[in-house]
Amino acid sequence: MTSTDLHFVDAHHHLWDLGHCNYPWLMAKGKMRFFGDPGPIQKNYLIDDFLAESPDYRPAKSVHIQVGVAATDEVKETAWLQSQQPYPHAIVAATDLRAKKLQTALEAHGQSDRLRGFRQILGRHELEDKKHGSDALLKDTDFLQGLSLLAAQGLSFDLQMVPPQMDQVVALFKQVPTLPVVLCHAGSPWDQSQAGLRSWREGLEKFAALPNTYCKLSGLGMFNPHWNEAALRPIILQVLDTFGPTRVMFGSNFPVDKLYNNYGCLWQTYDRVTANFSTTERQQMFCTTAENFYRI
Template sequence: MTILPASIIDAHHHLWDLDAVDYPWLMARGVRRFFGDPAPIQRPYQPVDFQGDWDGLPVVASVHIQVGAADGLAETRWLERLPTPVPAAIVAEADLTAPDLADRLYALGAASARLRGIRQIVGRHPGEDARTRSPALLDDPRFLAGLRTLAQRGLSFDLQLNAPLLPRAAALFAQVPDLQLVLCHAGSPWDQSPAGLADWRAGLNHLAALPTAHVKLSGLGMFNPAWTASTLAPLVDAVLAAFGPERTMWGSNFPVDRLYRSYRPLLETVAALIPPAMHGSVFADTARRFYRL
């Protein structure tokens, strides 16, 4: 029988309302995305839906991560209007290269006292990244300046990119030693061949060498929709070996990962792969500390 965590903070999930906020990728019908066919989730996903997914599990708080809205401020304002304590913290969208970044951060903070950080996606999938050229952010001095602005404002940064970019990212973030950083989706291990996993583990170690770097065990279904406990085990082991439980947090990535498995089986599988002595850190304490909950 799987030992479940006594308390859970879901450190990575999304909510959306297609009538209240413009989400271009969600509204594009018939377009397959890097994580698969989004058709089953192209409908509102409100707090009541999220709570229904984890019904009966000891989820005490959650962190909302920006999810590709056309206007990050509009998304944050919508979240603030929700008559619910879900989510407890918000990671909003902002273009760190924008000349008016300071004004944008001020507006986001004024929109919600739950604002804790920013996510600007550096990489999603090699195919999409070749078109968007978003990995070029790692070499853009404006992006570096924006990261320094976040650190000065006491905001954290959620980093999403692909595994081959991890060494470059580590070199960049070493230049912002005061910035609290968390790596989304364990660094997106798309290539799960022996060689691909070896390179991914090496990249994790590069980033983990930064004292302020953290990591999320989240979104793993995107990289292998047919995952099993045996395929997840080497990923979980590598993350914990690199970052330790005090810098590792768990997130469901719902409703995206809902495409592959429901909430309880996902949680139970990951929980069974983590020693019970680490559950307190991975499933609650790291996220509580990082997002100041």
């Protein structure tokens, strides 16, 4: 299969205009993040930049995931994304699901008809999570109520977490069985030792046993900055074995993963690793799963 034959949805990417919204982490020069030095991407990243990443690999559709905008600019970010063309086709926005005026916030975001769901990060990396206390959401009844409200309004949730949180995550999402949930970045396999990958795999199996759960292969460069096809192959195949092609989607996590490799190489890797799957299975994992989940 040649690169021009690959028809795909990029189910996880970012855009930002530093002159339009306030992105604190993109404006904090010289500050390291859990994924490394953000310096090379601390500048505008617009549609034209996204489309220029590869002459051979261009998504048929795309999904934009919230990217750490200041709380005061969350609705503004959604409206800005709504104004962009021709991408993204779906918007996963940011809001605090614990907020007392959550319904008002959902209505404001909902003025953008490409809104499909929300992400409120539960875990990024152990060291950074200790500073932010994001895992406190797992035991917060207001957060649970917020998730229930998303389900009631036909919205979805993008879940970013780390493997040690999995038991609590499973207990939480058992309580909202009608909410469509997709696990970002393959569940963040930070520990790639034999024991770490075993724990990650066992966690995936627990999560996959829940109804309405999906998994997104994205952001893998954050966990192995020096990745190549051989390194990603077992991660990709494990996710596909656990969830099956009808519950797996692919994303680039660009421009964050641009820190580690180029767009074409990433999609070529996804293409090669899945070459032995049937045409129907590949259509599902590269397009249909994301199209159905995000209703695009």
